[in-house]
Amino acid sequence: MARPLRIGLIGFGNIGSGVIQALRDNRDLLDARCPRPLELFRVADIDLERPRPVEVDRSLLTTDAEAVLRDPEIDVVVELVGGLEPARSFVEQALRAGKHVVTANKMVLAHHGAELLALAQEKRVRLLFEAAVGGGIPVIRVLTECLAANRITRIAGILNGTCNYILTQMTAAGMSFDKALADAQMHGYAEPDPTADIESIDAANKIAILASLAFGLDIRHDDVHREGIAELTLEDLKAAEADGYVVKQLAVAEIEEEEQVAVGVRPTLLWKDHPLATVGDVLNGIIIEGQPIGAIFLVGPGAGPQATASAVLSDVIALSAFENGQSLAPPFLTMPVARKPQKRAECACDGYWLRILSDGNDQTLGDVARILATHHVSVERISKEPWELQITPDAWQWKPVSAYNPCAIRVHTGEISERHIREAIREIDNARWRVPESVTLALPRHESTRVPNWLSET
Amino acid sequence: MARPLRIGLIGFGNIGSGVIQALRDNRDLLDARCPRPLELFRVADIDLERPRPVEVDRSLLTTDAEAVLRDPEIDVVVELVGGLEPARSFVEQALRAGKHVVTANKMVLAHHGAELLALAQEKRVRLLFEAAVGGGIPVIRVLTECLAANRITRIAGILNGTCNYILTQMTAAGMSFDKALADAQMHGYAEPDPTADIESIDAANKIAILASLAFGLDIRHDDVHREGIAELTLEDLKAAEADGYVVKQLAVAEIEEEEQVAVGVRPTLLWKDHPLATVGDVLNGIIIEGQPIGAIFLVGPGAGPQATASAVLSDVIALSAFENGQSLAPPFLTMPVARKPQKRAECACDGYWLRILSDGNDQTLGDVARILATHHVSVERISKEPWELQITPDAWQWKPVSAYNPCAIRVHTGEISERHIREAIREIDNARWRVPESVTLALPRHESTRVPNWLSET
Numbered sequence: 001m002a003r004p005l006r007i008g009l010i011g012f013g014n015i016g017s018g019v020i021q022a023l024r025d026n027r028d029l030l031d032a033r034c035p036r037p038l039e040l041f042r043v044a045d046i047d048l049e050r051p052r053p054v055e056v057d058r059s060l061l062t063t064d065a066e067a068v069l070r071d072p073e074i075d076v077v078v079e080l081v082g083g084l085e086p087a088r089s090f091v092e093q094a095l096r097a098g099k100h101v102v103t104a105n106k107m108v109l110a111h112h113g114a115e116l117l118a119l120a121q122e123k124r125v126r127l128l129f130e131a132a133v134g135g136g137i138p139v140i141r142v143l144t145e146c147l148a149a150n151r152i153t154r155i156a157g158i159l160n161g162t163c164n165y166i167l168t169q170m171t172a173a174g175m176s177f178d179k180a181l182a183d184a185q186m187h188g189y190a191e192p193d194p195t196a197d198i199e200s201i202d203a204a205n206k207i208a209i210l211a212s213l214a215f216g217l218d219i220r221h222d223d224v225h226r227e228g229i230a231e232l233t234l235e236d237l238k239a240a241e242a243d244g245y246v247v248k249q250l251a252v253a254e255i256e257e258e259e260q261v262a263v264g265v266r267p268t269l270l271w272k273d274h275p276l277a278t279v280g281d282v283l284n285g286i287i288i289e290g291q292p293i294g295a296i297f298l299v300g301p302g303a304g305p306q307a308t309a310s311a312v313l314s315d316v317i318a319l320s321a322f323e324n325g326q327s328l329a330p331p332f333l334t335m336p337v338a339r340k341p342q343k344r345a346e347c348a349c350d351g352y353w354l355r356i357l358s359d360g361n362d363q364t365l366g367d368v369a370r371i372l373a374t375h376h377v378s379v380e381r382i383s384k385e386p387w388e389l390q391i392t393p394d395a396w397q398w399k400p401v402s403a404y405n406p407c408a409i410r411v412h413t414g415e416i417s418e419r420h421i422r423e424a425i426r427e428i429d430n431a432r433w434r435v436p437e438s439v440t441l442a443l444p445r446h447e448s449t450r451v452p453n454w455l456s457e458t
Numbered sequence: 459m460a461r462p463l464r465i466g467l468i469g470f471g472n473i474g475s476g477v478i479q480a481l482r483d484n485r486d487l488l489d490a491r492c493p494r495p496l497e498l499f500r501v502a503d504i505d506l507e508r509p510r511p512v513e514v515d516r517s518l519l520t521t522d523a524e525a526v527l528r529d530p531e532i533d534v535v536v537e538l539v540g541g542l543e544p545a546r547s548f549v550e551q552a553l554r555a556g557k558h559v560v561t562a563n564k565m566v567l568a569h570h571g572a573e574l575l576a577l578a579q580e581k582r583v584r585l586l587f588e589a590a591v592g593g594g595i596p597v598i599r600v601l602t603e604c605l606a607a608n609r610i611t612r613i614a615g616i617l618n619g620t621c622n623y624i625l626t627q628m629t630a631a632g633m634s635f636d637k638a639l640a641d642a643q644m645h646g647y648a649e650p651d652p653t654a655d656i657e658s659i660d661a662a663n664k665i666a667i668l669a670s671l672a673f674g675l676d677i678r679h680d681d682v683h684r685e686g687i688a689e690l691t692l693e694d695l696k697a698a699e700a701d702g703y704v705v706k707q708l709a710v711a712e713i714e715e716e717e718q719v720a721v722g723v724r725p726t727l728l729w730k731d732h733p734l735a736t737v738g739d740v741l742n743g744i745i746i747e748g749q750p751i752g753a754i755f756l757v758g759p760g761a762g763p764q765a766t767a768s769a770v771l772s773d774v775i776a777l778s779a780f781e782n783g784q785s786l787a788p789p790f791l792t793m794p795v796a797r798k799p800q801k802r803a804e805c806a807c808d809g810y811w812l813r814i815l816s817d818g819n820d821q822t823l824g825d826v827a828r829i830l831a832t833h834h835v836s837v838e839r840i841s842k843e844p845w846e847l848q849i850t851p852d853a854w855q856w857k858p859v860s861a862y863n864p865c866a867i868r869v870h871t872g873e874i875s876e877r878h879i880r881e882a883i884r885e886i887d888n889a890r891w892r893v894p895e896s897v898t899l900a901l902p903r904h905e906s907t908r909v910p911n912w913l914s915e916t
Contacts, residue, residue, distance in 0.1 A: 026607060146599050148771075326784075
């Protein structure tokens with residue numbers, strides 16, 4: 001019998017409990033499948049007293065992460081602490097000690113992944129992170145191994161289950177943003193402080209990791225254009241729906257000629273029959289485009305202890321195929337240090353969809369059209385309709401300020417640069433007929449032409 | 459610089475050309491990503507004269523497959539001949555000679571995969587076959603590596619692009635089966651002899667491979683319950699659509715307690731919002747369910763030279779990570795020889811949907827209900843509607859035989875065994891009021907409750 005692969009787990013929370021549970025539930029399978037048997041050898045957490053869904057032999061438990069990081073018997077450190085520090089230091093220490101590391105920590109990877117992967121390579125060990133992006137969807141291995149023959153040109157995905165849940169609840173159940181957020185918190189899908197999710201920080205970490213791997217360029221969290229979803233109202237979503245769209249928090253990474261790269265996360269309008277428009281609730285969905293494959297589309301649970309355990313353990317199993325001291329080839333795709341894109345491009349789209357609330361006087365629509373034209377924004381369609389306060393008061397505080405009936409103006413623009421849109425909106429926001437304190441919404445549209453044309457590839 | 463990985467390719471057809479094209483187009487990427495550079499060393503085909511989309515240096519070409527199989531310089535044999543023989547012999551010879559083999563040949567694997575994988579293991583080489591199932595979708599690696607920590611309980615998929623194209627054309631463009639088949643042949647999606655596709659032989663090969671790997675049991679082509687799509691009429695599909703369903707050629711593999719396994723391919727009704735119902739044209743789509751992951755859903759191009767090249771080369775790239783003579787761990791999941799399922803179960807479904815054409819006399823509906831009750835088939839819903847010959851004559855040859863207006867009777871049954879349904883249909887087919895020569899259709903339904911309940915897993 002081969003020497004067991006000894007696992008030191010740091011961070012015994014929900015995810016850690018899920019990993020231990022799966023190790024136990026599927027013990028028979030894992031013994032049959034793994035070239036070296038998996039052995040849970042130490043478990044470290046700062047709090048050993050709080051109740052957990054699984055029990056662990058007390059002799060394995062410690063409050064001292066160093067006891068795991070320094071133990072020469074341990075082959076693999078599974079880091080499930082989360083957050084930037086001390087998680088980053090734990091990963092670095094483990095690698096320096098010549099241990100493989102498996103982590104679910106997107107924040108550490110999106111900020112320090114390139115250096116840590118280089119360190120792993122130097123130490124001839126592996127730093128694996130399947131669980132960092134897409135939860136149970138094996139997008140990291142699909143991208144870096146299954147699609148390694150492809151020149152990846154574009155990745156588009158719904159990478160944050162919390163935001164997807166909130167937007168789905170707003171659209172499907174007619175909840176206001178605040179109600180949907182509270183609902184997500186009640187179900188445990190959102191943290192008490194939801195900032196990282198709704199400000200698109202979490203999704204930005206994830207798309208930075210994917211873009212860096214896919215394009216072989218040094219792309220970090222701060223390189224990602226980021227817009228949150230907190231300003232979206234139920235009315236906005238309903239108006240978009242009436243035009244045939246679904247609003248999603250969409251993460252996109254694209255590369256064009258000469259390493260011109262665009263990476264961003266923002267609320268985006270998708271045609272309702274776009275594959276990603278069908279990804280609801282807390283699911284994640286990812287489209288990867290490249291040559292020769294054309295495109296593939298992956299959907300699955302984006303978070304949760306079970307799905308994450310599947311991803312974490314797939315990494316541990318991969319490591320069980322290596323004997324101690326065996327030399328490891330470098331990974332096929334990695335995050336390079338300091339190989340920045342030639343040029344940072346604006347995130348592309350098929351045009352914008354604007355929604356402007358005005359006092360409804362007869363000149364308003366003409367004024368909007370004139371302002372857009374002045375700023376070189378081509379207009380495909382513009383319409384005006386009466387606007388009534390049908391929504392719960394927590395969504396809107398506005399009181400009418402004129403004798404005219406207020407109205408909502410919707411504009412479909414042609415393809416246009418974001419700068420021109422922003423300048424036009426600045427002028428619109430200063431117009432005397434705009435409803436005070438209303439938000440003028442400008443969301444990018446990804447339309448049917450942006451659906452991966454996989455048919456042409458087959 | 460590491461010694462190159464030398465590739466001997468056997469079968470220089472469309473797929474072979476796609477592989478060579480991709481090797482060339484992505485040369486820069488592959489050089490950067492592969493630990494050992496990939497070298498196309500020999501190319502064998504029985505016909506070297508016919509025109510091909512890529513040119514190959516004549517010094518590499520040979521008509522003698524043995525020249526590839528015996529060449530000690532060659533590390534990897536890529537078998538793209540297709541069909542059972544001589545492809546199987548080529549694979550066996552290459553493995554016996556200690557060479558890795560990469561193949562796209564589902565037929566060889568569904569009939570002889572277990573023996574060939576055992577031989578590869580004995581010879582300490584790899585037999586890889588990502589391209590054999592799902593075309594560009596990396597379902598083999600997802601199943602055997604990414605999901606290796608999971609107890610797989612069910613796989614459901616659209617695995618044959620040709621049938622999916624035919625059914626999509628019938629539903630979307632209102633074509634008869636024969637017209638849709640001719641259209642598929644014109645586009646190159648169907649062979650001149652379409653038997654393997656429309657009789658579900660191809661999909662049966664693919665689901666046998668997936669089931670064998672997923673359940674660790676010896677499941678071959680002949681173990682798969684198989685029904686073709688050629689009897690489906692446009693009218694049937696339209697009637698199903700009116701009831702909210704889409705008809706797909708669905709491959710399903712399920713395992714229950716005590717290794718009771720059901721594996722089948724048959725036309726199946728899916729709710730139109732089922733994930734697999736959205737997979738149109740020549741795309742493939744696969745849902746994999748297991749614990750702890752819950753479920754994931756993969757969609758992509760199911761065939762074609764480009765997509766297949768992506769899959770074939772991912773296997774070749776994986777082999778480039780191994781140095782010559784380095785000992786290889788066994789694959790995590792493999793096809794076992796002679797470990798048959800304990801019991802072969804009937805393919806499960808949520809009940810059947812029947813469509814019966816009758817002469818429309820007043821007793822007919824009551825007669826159908828009585829016959830079903832006699833055979834212990836519970837009925838959830840039964841309806842009768844006038845039936846008119848609206849369809850092109852190539853679809854129906856029938857002339858009314860009675861003075862009554864003909865009608866179509868549709869039945870939704872409850873969950874019921876296939877045996878009882880078949881017995882009931884035998885009696886219905888003998889009823890004097892049945893339209894002569896009409897086909898009494900009984901299709902299984904997979905309804906909303908069968909959609910993977912990934913939400914409960916996250």
